[in-house]
Amino acid sequence: MSLYKIRQKNPLIHCITNTVVTNFTANGLLAIGASPVMSDEPLDVEDMTSISDALLINIGTLNKNSVEAMFLAGKKANELNIPVVLDPVGAGATKYRKEVSENLLREIKFDLIRCNAGELAAIAGIDWQAKGVDSGEGEMDIVLVAKDTAKKFGTMVAVSGKEDVVTDGEWILFVRGGHEWMTQVTGTGCLLSAICAGALCLEGDRLENIRNVLADYKKVAEFASKEKYLGSFQVEIINGLHQISRGEL
Amino acid sequence: MSLYKIRQKNPLIHCITNTVVTNFTANGLLAIGASPVMSDEPLDVEDMTSISDALLINIGTLNKNSVEAMFLAGKKANELNIPVVLDPVGAGATKYRKEVSENLLREIKFDLIRCNAGELAAIAGIDWQAKGVDSGEGEMDIVLVAKDTAKKFGTMVAVSGKEDVVTDGEWILFVRGGHEWMTQVTGTGCLLSAICAGALCLEGDRLENIRNVLADYKKVAEFASKEKYLGSFQVEIINGLHQISRGEL
């Protein structure tokens, strides 16, 4: 029911995100009744964050200019007590992404890190075989590492996978279900991070709100999987988000 | 019937637009038989504008580099008598966007400003509660402000809303209809601005050509609203544009 609550609230989400998923993220947020705004220019972001209800920082196609904007926006959000989500896309893939992620985590207080197992491993400094921006494979006790990471950075951590794990360093919640095709449509994780930013604007228990969003998202994936092929599946993700956030699914 | 006429003409539209809507804008222009071209690098834009039939400047995700390109392209267009449209996305949301809009309007002669009420208010210097890049709410006599703005900058002004207003500072035309979901798919306004750039390439009365495009667009929205959810609605916008521009809707 969290997506329904986001629609009631209509939060404005400032997204500094990657060029692959801007459109899908904006349409996904609109489908659940949130208002997206995109800006990644240092001269522009502080004003934009200031009028927003939440901020998303996603490093998927970072460049020097947008990285500068991420720091400015993140600090402004912290100053104004606006919740911030980090999506450390591909943090394990390159040195630059790892450094940027570490510096962001050092200088900005995040309310949530939303990532996959490979990105969690990178942030936690654990050996892992990531594949580009995909999760990849390795040996790690995800629950333990997520919990430690949450404690270390004073944030919630949500790790997407067959079974999602979300923790505030103390409590751990699990969400099962969903559909594997979600990994075969670009930007589903990025959109989920943006939606989680919306969930941070809700009242009530923050960890439960995130868990409920993850559960709704898995339900949307199951709904969309009635389609036989990925092009239509992608359209149905937006349809499903629209439907569930109106209390109809 | 203006979309049909654009298809006959097949104009090349140089779009300097935001990263959220590039794909939707290009596919929307292609669906009505226009040819989109995108370029926002200062070293590249003057040549690109020179071979184009019209230029669109959209500040939705502006950065220092693309802003420089906007000025170069706009001046080149003025020099060569190529029509130019301004879409001042979120002009009321940040100081930087407001400044860039003002400077663009000072240094470049636009043929059309296509915006929402909040953006019009920002350009006209009127108090208004914009919400990010959404229209927002406030008290303003839209018709009067649009007319004054048109006179002041020697341009046509088209303000989208439940009822669209288009004026050249002298005459005022209204277009009713459409569907509220158009505000819930990202880039519908941005695409409309690009299509209006195409309409500036047509012969006949310029104000009427814009009005006819706005009317066609509202018809497309109504056509698409046969769908129950936003994912399919989005697909039907392109289908509707394709259909109406072939004289079939």
Added chain:
Amino acid sequence: MSLYKIRQKNPLIHCITNTVVTNFTANGLLAIGASPVMSDEPLDVEDMTSISDALLINIGTLNKNSVEAMFLAGKKANELNIPVVLDPVGAGATKYRKEVSENLLREIKFDLIRCNAGELAAIAGIDWQAKGVDSGEGEMDIVLVAKDTAKKFGTMVAVSGKEDVVTDGEWILFVRGGHEWMTQVTGTGCLLSAICAGALCLEGDRLENIRNVLADYKKVAEFASKEKYLGSFQVEIINGLHQISRGEL
């Protein structure tokens, strides 16, 4: 059957591509079972290319920063024997694009140039009336020019059109079929270039692998053309790629 083979291989494709087609390219690659990764920041690309199976360089919305990244990534790919595809989008449209294309071809060894007739003419220095990033019109013996260009740069050349031509400078293969609407959905050529990068990771005769990919792509276009309008046609391209790469079409 080449798309089927790409799915078996699941190659990681580093795409430096334009902002119009990032989403469509990523979803198209995912639909055939390849893994896309996007990065165009000089500080990031060498690491990203190093872990990839192939590199795509597409100049569709180049800027000074991404052009620097193209050279760094291309040289790293050459150093590590990772195959590289060039898609010289709009090379004939502006001086800057022509220069960048020429410099890329001088400093980087490409395995494949995938282009349209207008772009081939630009690279070969032949007079041609390109229309923005569209193919345009002119007089040229495409087969001869493609063959000469392949020889000159020691690369394969694939020229898309009603009849595709692919050559390694020695052998020439043709592919007929497809559907004209493929030119009316943005990014179909760009996606094809990315898929060809995937084909360069396959074993067997390289020229034949490319030819087979082109043939599969034309089959997908024919499949999608069962739709009456471009919005649905676009969705069916992804559906068709998904289907054919699973051996079902």
